[in-house]
Amino acid sequence: MAKHLELFLTFARISASCFGGGYAMLPFFQRELVRKKHWLTDEELLDMTAVAQCTPGVIAVNTATFCGYRTRGIPGALWATLGILVPPMIIVTIISAFFWTFAEYPWVQHALAGVRACVCALIISSTIRLYRKAILDVPTFLVFLAVLLLAAFVGLSPAILVIGAGVFGLVWQRIRGMRKGERP
Numbered sequence: 001m002a003k004h005l006e007l008f009l010t011f012a013r014i015s016a017s018c019f020g021g022g023y024a025m026l027p028f029f030q031r032e033l034v035r036k037k038h039w040l041t042d043e044e045l046l047d048m049t050a051v052a053q054c055t056p057g058v059i060a061v062n063t064a065t066f067c068g069y070r071t072r073g074i075p076g077a078l079w080a081t082l083g084i085l086v087p088p089m090i091i092v093t094i095i096s097a098f099f100w101t102f103a104e105y106p107w108v109q110h111a112l113a114g115v116r117a118c119v120c121a122l123i124i125s126s127t128i129r130l131y132r133k134a135i136l137d138v139p140t141f142l143v144f145l146a147v148l149l150l151a152a153f154v155g156l157s158p159a160i161l162v163i164g165a166g167v168f169g170l171v172w173q174r175i176r177g178m179r180k181g182e183r184p
Contacts, residue, residue: 011064016091
């Protein structure tokens with residue numbers, strides 16, 4: 001079990017070293033929480049991320065809160081949430097004091113372009129790893145494909161997509177159970 005200070009420091013380290021928002025933190029969450037600390041499995045992280053996306057608030061904060069709760073209950077949720085929030089608050093406060101003074105400088109714009117490209121690559125890498133764990137059969141691939149198309153071209157709310165995918169999973173499991181002769 002993670003100790004409270006360890007939770008705080010782990011999430012503080014992740015949030016202090018990660019740029020680009022919640023999805024950019026996924027590879028960091030995988031490395032720290034799954035591979036290094038073994039606090040979560042890939043499947044649990046995937047589930048937490050899905051729920052975090054369709055609950056109010058920021059996905060990274062919600063994921064940290066869920067992980068903290070999973071490892072140490074309500075106190076763990078509070079420490080993990082503080083850990084994910086404190087470093088960005090300090091960094092943003094410092095940057096905001098200077099950013100607009102330097103934002104138009106070409107070297108600042110080029111640096112930000114490089115950071116955006118890096119974040120995009122990290123998100124794609126994390127998505128590929130999660131895809132391998134989440135897509136188990138033809139029905140889950142079809143859900144993946146449908147959600148990808150609906151999100152990319154229709155612009156449905158992520159909450160609606162997650163709830164719809166969950167309902168599909170429940171219905172599909174019930175149909176499979178009835179085919180095997182299981183009782184509902």
